Amino acid sequence: MILPFTHDGEPGSVTVDLEQVDDPLTIGKHPATRGFPCCTSAVTYPGRGYRAMFGWVQFVRSTDNSSGGADFDMDPFILFEDAPSPYAFFGYRPTLFDAPSRAERRPMAWLAHSFLAHTPLDREQRYVMPLTGFSWGFDVDAAGDITVRPAAALTAADWDEHLPYLGTTHPAWEFDKWRAGAQP
Template sequence: MFGWVQFVRSTDNTTGGAGFDMDPFILFEDAPSPYAFFGHNPTLFDAPSRAERRPMAWLAHSFLAHTPLDREQRCVLPLAGFSWGFDIDAAGDITVRPAAALAAADWDEHLPHLGNSHPAWEFDKWQADDRP
């Protein structure tokens, strides 16, 4: 079983674009899970939208992870990650940001937020040779 943990930094988020927020699936935003999507073959699908098109910088950090079922504590083990996003300028034109691979340091940047947001879960550091 795998899942996607996603963070978004946008100029209209809670920090005004200074930091990342968790990006839960809106139907389950009150669920105490760090995963936006989870399952046997989870698909990451996101279609960011706003009621009005205004200038904005929007960047996501998306991490594929798994949770071992043989542990007493719920734990998230990251496997891979990528960034993606878009920018909207003053004329309303959209520029797509190319997808780029993320590294262990990018995951580590989010660990304090994950721990604070989901204290019932453990979040392991990303090891390059981790395999489920």
């Protein structure tokens, strides 16, 4: 899947690749995680330097989370889960990489909302402006079989549903509504 976006008047895109992992060792996972999905989302953008600094905000709704799958939670990169940032990944044309798994294969539904966003450096308050987004996930049935949910484009309404939660969990940040093609 390829998702277009516009930033600073220039077109960019996100290429989303989902796969069901046959050899977990090749991605740094334990062999028992065979069959779980792996998502790699690469950014293509002609801007250079700080203009190409983006971040990935990812939410997960899972039937094994604290709400039993009723609500989305932040999905921070485990090494930085205590950092006060909404970004799971941030950098120069950053790649989102995620390979969720569970030690036990119990029935569950797992859905991610992944959004590419920009934080301008010239603002007094930390600010997140969404650019594009997609959903993806997997389901585990009673037999332990895993079905990968295909990637699907998200809309402004999907991002806006997360705004109250973002405001509560990251009060030092300001979150913009998603306006396709908007400039900071």
